[in-house]
Amino acid sequence: MLWSRHGKKIKCELCARECLIEEGQSGFCKVRVNKNGTLYTKTFGKILTMNIDPIEKKPFFHFYPGSQALSLSSFGCNFRCQFCINSDISQNYKERDARNYTPEDIVKLANQKKVKIIAYTYGEPTVFFEFAYKTARIARRYNIKNVFVTNGYLTSEAVKKIGKYLDAVTVDIKGSLNPELYKKYCSVPDVEPILTCLKKFNKHRVFTEITNLIIPKIGDKEEDNRKLVEWITNNLSSSVPYHLLQFTPSYKLTDLPPTDPELLEKMAFRSKQLGMRYVYIGNIWGTDYENTYCYNCGYPVIERTGMFVNNINLGPSNRCPNCGAKINIKRE
Numbered sequence: 001m002l003w004s005r006h007g008k009k010i011k012c013e014l015c016a017r018e019c020l021i022e023e024g025q026s027g028f029c030k031v032r033v034n035k036n037g038t039l040y041t042k043t044f045g046k047i048l049t050m051n052i053d054p055i056e057k058k059p060f061f062h063f064y065p066g067s068q069a070l071s072l073s074s075f076g077c078n079f080r081c082q083f084c085i086n087s088d089i090s091q092n093y094k095e096r097d098a099r100n101y102t103p104e105d106i107v108k109l110a111n112q113k114k115v116k117i118i119a120y121t122y123g124e125p126t127v128f129f130e131f132a133y134k135t136a137r138i139a140r141r142y143n144i145k146n147v148f149v150t151n152g153y154l155t156s157e158a159v160k161k162i163g164k165y166l167d168a169v170t171v172d173i174k175g176s177l178n179p180e181l182y183k184k185y186c187s188v189p190d191v192e193p194i195l196t197c198l199k200k201f202n203k204h205r206v207f208t209e210i211t212n213l214i215i216p217k218i219g220d221k222e223e224d225n226r227k228l229v230e231w232i233t234n235n236l237s238s239s240v241p242y243h244l245l246q247f248t249p250s251y252k253l254t255d256l257p258p259t260d261p262e263l264l265e266k267m268a269f270r271s272k273q274l275g276m277r278y279v280y281i282g283n284i285w286g287t288d289y290e291n292t293y294c295y296n297c298g299y300p301v302i303e304r305t306g307m308f309v310n311n312i313n314l315g316p317s318n319r320c321p322n323c324g325a326k327i328n329i330k331r332e
């Protein structure tokens with residue numbers, strides 16, 4: 001899907017890299033290959049990991065809170081993040097470890113396990129787009145929801161295609177979209193396509209949550225967080241759930257410390273002051289930022305411990321039982 005011929009080369013139009021691929025070569029992600037003038041994907045039906053997780057683990061805090069999601073991934077990535085927490089899926093994977101599934105198998109499994117959400121996650125779903133697309137289409141017929149956890153580097157055409165079948169997306173931002181960090185530590189030339197992608201998901205009415213990984217020294221400027229928050233409130237909505245994530249030393253960046261919890265609390269507080277209604281701190285349990293509070297009166301409408309929901313205290317139509325304000329939450 002999403003490619004065109006240019007002489008003997010192929011232009012891949014799936015992600016914003018738009019690789020021009022020579023005959024016999026693969027794109028930057030290594031999983032899309034030009035074979036005799038046709039673009040093939042190596043990831044279709046090749047599932048490297050699959051589990052049933054709380055939806056909060058993705059994270060989604062406002063999309064069917066307390067639900068389970070059949071979560072799966074193939075291999076490969078269109079980024080090269082040096083701090084990837086799933087590098088055994090994205091970079092150092094063994095293709096032979098993947099198991100074969102059809103889209104029908106995945107939907108059948110979700111039905112057997114009585115799970116009403118399929119999450120395309122762990123690795124980057126962009127690079128197993130065709131499999132996700134076909135699975136999502138079938139899942140829709142069974143009233144199963146589909147969600148992506150993505151780096152947000154899809155082209156507008158890709159968003160348009162998957163947008164019809166996607167119910168929600170979490171877009172993972174690294175270091176508040178600091179362009180230098182993206183270049184140096186993720187091998188991503190430009191952050192603009194991520195902003196375009198977010199606007200397109202919004203246009204296609206895909207429910208959106210955003211994470212922002214705060215990496216000590218290289219992506220922890222409060223000023224960058226302010227710019228990102230202002231962009232979200234101006235271009236999407238102040239009701240987008242916003243998760244500030246603690247960095248944990250991983251993959252090639254093991255010499256950096258975990259993010260200081262105090263800095264995360266400061267950034268979370270400031271993000272709320274700037275108008276964000278629902279701000280969370282992820283990867284640390286027990287902070288004041290794991291419950292959902294009514295933006296109007298501060299009443300705790302969802303109480304959590306880490307990724308586990310303890311109580312949902314919402315009135316009819318997802319209104320705060322204390323003041324009646326409407327909370328931006330999707331659920332039955």
Ligand code: SF4
Pocket residue numbers: 012013014015016017018019026027028029030031032078126127
């Ligand atoms: S998905 Fe992105 S990285 Fe992979 S071949 Fe296509 S444009 Fe290149």
